[in-house]
Structures are given as structure tokens and as C-alpha cells.
């Protein structure tokens with residue numbers, strides 16, 4: 153069965169047969185969840201041949217393969233993407249219409265695959281799609297968490313976390329379990345070295361725990377190109393021969409926990425042994441498989457770097473160089489120098505943060521207890537590094553700063569940098585700051601390893617899938633070529649002064665806004681007008697992202713309107729979506745305050761509907777697909793230097809929102825692409841921020857006391873205006889005034905207010921606004937992850953097509 157010759161008639165026959173065979177129901181009786189499962193199973197058979205062919209190619213073609221190791225993958229729903237990429241989305245939709253079925257209902261019956269926290273995991277998922285689409289041999293390696301990122305409910309304004317049991321009892325419909333590729337993982341115990349018959353030192357393990365890592369492969373379908381790559385997710389099982397070692401439920405549970413939950417924390421405070429085991433489990437399983445697969449080609453192991461690249465996405469899999477050494481030396485008998493030489497040529501690493509306190513490190517004792525042999529190898533790598541640097545006469549204090557084992561900790565970024573050949577940041581500014589600041593000493597030692605790869609997004613998901621009406625208008629304006637080649641969007645630049653075209657794009661935005669307004673009404677009961685500016689901030693809740701600055705502006709508008717209900721302003725709807733890490737007190741207080749302010753303003757009739765605040769619960773990829781195309785304003789207001797790149801900024805740009813931003817992360821590159829007139833910039837740049845750090849001259853209390861607007865806005869938190877959030881109000885006030893406002897909100901406040909006033913003025917001129925919006929869409933092609941991944945493939949991994 154080939155997908156190319158599939159007809160609607162054939163599809164309908166297949167679909168009905170499968171439904172009857174598996175569920176014994178007719179179309180009329182089936183519920184959306186059943187229809188979804190059947191649809192997924194039917195389309196699986198259309199791509200299975202290509203998928204298994206691709207898996208064989210790894211060994212048969214002897215081409216280099218990149219393996220992307222990531223603790224997080226956040227693809228969201230797969231159905232529509234898979235259909236689109238197979239080229240049968242329209243066919244299936246038409247068939248559903250013929251059958252009298254509701255495609256939307258069936259599509260929404262799929263659970264989001266949320267094996268990630270936010271941007272980092274979403275990027276990994278984007279890269280999977282783009283690797284398949286560009287045709288490079290690049291496979292993913294991760295964990296099959298039973299529970300994805302928690303489901304967020306808002307109860308009385310507070311975040312409540314619920315378990316996300318995303319694949320229920322039947323497994324994930326897209327995956328295939330590959331039992332025969334099971335590998336062993338060794339944890340705990342004691343290890344000592346003993347000479348074997350040939351006089352070589354071999355490790356002897358005592359009391360180690362042996363577990364099975366069992367892979368589940370999830371297809372990654374390229375865009376209409378018959379390429380299907382693999383995302384391999386590992387699950388844990390107790391080997392049959394050790395079943396008796398774990399007689400109690402508690403003992404079994406402790407093991408199952410290894411793949412139970414994704415840590416709901418994207419700020420790296422985590423210090424649990426379980427987390428280290430998760431990281432090691434995934435890394436070891438992936439590397440063992442890679443070596444086995446490579447050896448099938450009959451090539452010598454010391455040249456594995458010629459056929460394999462291993463990429464470390466953030467430090468979570470950064471144990472990889474040490475584990476690879478362990479396998480090469482202990483299991484395959486390579487000598488240290490040979491093993492090290494090939495290891496360093498195999499590993500590359502992406503850094504995702506400039507916050508040095510967020511760089512992952514592990515307590516030595518914890519590490520030694522958990523993976524004792526790997527720890528021995530890290531000690532040896534560290535010793536040799538120190539020795540080599542001393543020989544090169546690197547100053548002592550630099551060696552001490554860059555070595556892997558320092559104080560009582562193993563420093564994972566240091567291991568990834570020393571044990572690999574490439575380190576990249578994720579936006580121009582971020583990479584510059586890594587070189588100049590966070591990783592400065594490493595940049596002195598290994599300048600050749602550093603490079604930048606600005607993040608990207610899968611344009612297909614954010615336009616063709618999330619914004620079908622917009623996509624249609626683009627088709628009508630410049631033809632359909634952009635669906636294959638996103639760079640054709642630039643043709644839209646020819647229509648920036650065409651009032652007719654501008655009006656069509658404006659209308660399309662209104663349609664998306666109406667859809668979101670209906671969702672808001674349905675889920676929160678709040679009525680919003682599509683005539684208002686939809687001003688959106690959706691992303692993880694974090695102090696540095698400054699959702700609170702947004703809220704300060706809203707409170708200012710509230711007092712303006714209370715003083716003067718006739719204030720001349722374009723009505724605004726402020727829309728938030730954000731999950732807070734469950735242990736992140738500050739972030740949770742901000743959520744509560746947003747909801748309290750929402751209560752204050754939404755039902756106050758004196759405001760004449762000019763101000764609405766909506767917090768949509770459970771922000772995830774599917775919700776992003778609904779919200780982002782409906783945004784007029786994209787809030788990207790992190791303190792300059794803190795947001796490594798951001799990717800939602802790119803999604804908003806591509807669907808025609810105007811970015812309101814600080815000069816941070818990829819906002820800078822968005823500004824370069826769209827031009828100064830089509831973006832609104834405010835606040836300090838990173839040089840000003842750094843000057844404050846150096847001069848130690850920031851004093852938030854004096855800003856609070858001397859600026860009457862700020863006084864009034866901040867007092868709102870503590871003067872009884874928000875009776876439902878007295879404690880949270882006091883906490884936040886204290887953070888901003890008493891604890892000197894770590895992220896300089898008060899310093900950027902007035903500039904933000906002015907920028908917001910500029911937005912208000914710009915929106916009044918519909919044609920001008922539409923021109924800005926279209927300019928954003930027309931110049932967004934730079935941020936396709938297809939191009940980002942091509943750069944990784946060429947510059948870092950050296951892959952061929």
C-alpha cells in the first residue's frame with residue numbers, strides 16, 4: 153500500500169473495516185476517542201513500509217547518523233501533523249465529511265504528548281520533525297514517561313497539579329515496542345578493578361542492580377517526502393531473572409518510578425537521585441544501542457565518530473561522554489587514549505541558559521553511590537584534564553574553574569564541554585554571553601568548539617495546522633509554494649501597500665480571535681470582544697520572564713480607568729497561559745495574583761469592558777495552537793540577557809502578531825528581520841543590565857517611593873485592593889521592594905508603559921497595524937527549524953543527505 157496512490161474511497165473502506173474489526177461498532181455508535189484510535193491505526197499501515205526501510209538504512213547505507221539525546225520531547229498532538237506530513241490531511245478531512253463525522257472532535261480526542269516542560273522540549277520535538285523533513289538521518293533518544301507534564305487546573309485562582317496519564321492503559325497508538333532491542337542498565341553496588349587473563353584491568357561489579365531498558369519507537373514523519381525517522385523512548389522493566397529480588401509493591405514501584413514522571417521543573421533546582429537515574433538510564437540505553445548498531449556495519453569501533461554523532465540537549469544527558477568511555481573501554485576493550493579520542497569527536501552539546509546557578513551539578517556522594525563505575529571514569533577524565541591543562545601552562549585558577557569535579561560536585565556542563573567537540577548557544581546574544589560570561593574560561597581554552605545555532609520552529613504546525621484560515625489567505629496571495637518552501641513567504645512583502653490584501657489578513661486574524669473568544673467564554677465564562685487588542689503572554693511562569701511586569705501594567709490601566717472611566721483607549725484583553733513548577737513559590741503567587749486582578753477587573757462595570765484579564769489553564773502545545781494565531785500583541789518581556797532564545801516569539805511573528813519586547817534572546821534577531829518599524833522595543837538592553845550588576849547601584853525602593861505611578865500600582869498588592877490574595881500580594885511586594893527586584897521590573901516599568909501606549913496608538917490605524925502584521929509574517933522564514941537543523945547537520949554533525 154503506497155500513500156501516493158491512496159484514494160478517498162480506499163481510505164473509507166480501510167477505516168470502516170478497522171473500526172469494525174477492533175471495536176465491533178459502527179460509525180454511528182463510535183465515540184471520538186474510538187474514532188481517533190482507529191484513524192491512527194489505519195494511517196499507521198500507510199507508512200509502515202517506509203519506516204522499516206529507514207531503520208534498515210542506518211546499517212545498509214553506511215551514512216553518518218545523528219542521535220539527539222534529550223530528557224524532554226514536547227510534540228503535542230501527532231494526528232494532524234502526521235496526516236499533513238503524509239500528504240493526506242485534506243483527503244481524510246473530506247472523507248470524514250462524507251461519512252458525517254466531526255474531524256475536530258476526533259482530533260481533540262488525542263492527548264497531548266507532553267514529555268517536556270516548555271521551550272527546550274518543544275525545540276527537541278521541532279528538530280525531530282525537521283530532521284525527517286530535511287531528510288537527514290537523525291534519530292531522537294529520550295524517556296517514555298508514563299506521566300507527562302502535570303495537568304494544570306485553576307481552583308480559586310490557585311494552580312492545582314493533576315497527573316497527566318497521557319497514554320492510558322492501551323499505550324500510545326503511534327509507538328511500537330521493540331523488545332528485541334532491550335539492553336541492561338547497571339546501577340548502585342560496588343565496583344573494583346581486577347586484572348583479566350590478558351593482564352588488562354576489568355571492572356568487577358558487586359551488588360549492582362540490573363534493570364532492563366526497553367525501547368518504544370515513535371515515527372517522525374517528514375513533510376511529504378516519504379522519510380520516516382525514529383524517536384526512541386526508553387521504558388524500564390525488571391528482568392525476569394530478578395523478579396524475586398523485588399517481592400514487594402514498594403520495591404517494584406521504586407523501579408517503575410524511573411520512567412514514571414517528567415520532572416516538572418525547568419529551572420534545574422532538582423537534586424533527587426531519581427532524576428540522576430533517569431538521566432543515566434536514558435543515556436546509557438541510547439549509547440549501548442548506537443554502538444551495537446554501528447558494529448553491524450563491520451567497521452572498527454575507534455572510528456565510530458565517522459558514522460555517529462551524539463548530541464547532548466542541555467546538560468541532562470551530559471553523562472554521555474563518561475558512559476561512552478565506560479562502554480568503549482570496559483565492554484569493548486578499547487584503550488583509554490583511543491576511546492577518548494573517538495569520544496570527543498562524537499559528542500556535541502547545546503547550552504540553554506546563561507544563568508550559571510542553573511548549570512546542573514551533582515553531589516559527589518550521590519553520584520558515586522548511584523553509578524560508581526561512571527564516577528571512577530569521570531575522576532580519571534578530570535585528572536587527565538587537569539594534567540593536560542597544567543602542561544599547557546593554563547593558570548591554576550582557570551583550571552580550578554573549568555575542571556569537572558570541584559568542591560563536592562560533579563559539574564555536568566564542564567563534562568559536556570571537555571568531552572565533546574562542539575558547544576552551541578541558541579541565539580546570537582545568548583552565544584555571545586556564553587563566550588563573554590557564563591562559559592568565558594572554556595571559551596579561552598577551546599574557542600574552536602563554540603558556535604551559535606539560533607532556535608527555530610516547525611512552521612507547518614504553527615501555520616498550516618494551527619492557522620488554516622491564515623494559510624488559505626497566504627495561498628490566495630502568493631500561491632501554495634510557501635507550503636513546500638517557507639522562504640516564499642517573502643513574496644508577501646510585495647503586498648504591504650495593498651489595502652485589499654491587508655484587509656484580508658486583518659479579517660483572518662479576526663476569525664482566529666473569534667475562535668479563541670468562544671473558547672474563553674466556554675472555559676472561563678468571560679466575554680471578550682474581538683474588537684479589543686488581544687495581548688498575549690504564554691510561556692512557563694518564571695520570574696525572569698516577568699509576567700509580573702505585564703500585571704503591573706494591567707493594574708496601572710485599572711487605576712487609570714477608575715480615575716477616568718472615559719479614558720481614551722482601545723479595549724484590551726490580556727491573555728495569560730503559564731504553568732509554574734510545583735515547588736516554585738514565587739511563580740505560584742504570580743498566578744494567584746493574575747487571577748485576583750482578573751476578578752477585580754472583569755466584572756467591574758465602570759470599566760465599560762475596556763479591560764479584561766484571562767488566565768487560561770493548562771497551557772500546552774494544543775492550547776498554544778489555539779491562542780497564538782489569535783494574538784495581536786506578543787509579549788516577550790524578559791529582562792535583557794536572561795531568555796536564551798525563546799521560540800514562542802517566533803510562532804507569534806509567523807502568525808502576524810506584533811512583538812512587544814526587550815532586546816533579549818531571539819527578539820533581537822526578530823527585530824533584524826522585520827525592521828525597527830514593525831516591532832515595539834522597550835527597556836534596558838543587556839549592557840545596561842550588566843552595568844547595574846557591576847556598579848551595584850540598583851535600588852528598587854527608591855523607584856517605588858519616588859514614582860507615584862509605581863507607588864500606586866505596587867500598593868495595590870498590600871492595601872486590601874486584592875482581598876483574595878493578601879499573602880501573595882505581600883510576598884510579591886516584598887520581592888519587588890524589600891528584596892530589590894532581582895529582575896529590574898521597576899527599572900523597565902515606565903519604558904514598558906510607553907511601549908504599551910505606542911501599541912494602543914498603532915492599533916487605531918487598522919491599515920498601518922495590518923501592514924506591520926503582514927511584514928512580520930512575510931519576514932519570519934528565518935526561524936524555520938528546517939534551516940536550524942540543516943545548520944546543525946552541516947556545521948556540527950557533518951551529515952550527508
Ligand SMILES: *Cc1c(COP(=O)(O)O)cnc(C)c1O
Nearest residue numbers: 270271691772773776798799800
Ligand atoms: C513554544 C512553547 C513554549 C516556549 O515558549 P517561550 O515563550 O519561548 O518560553 C513553551 N510551551 C509550549 C507549550 C510551547 O508551545
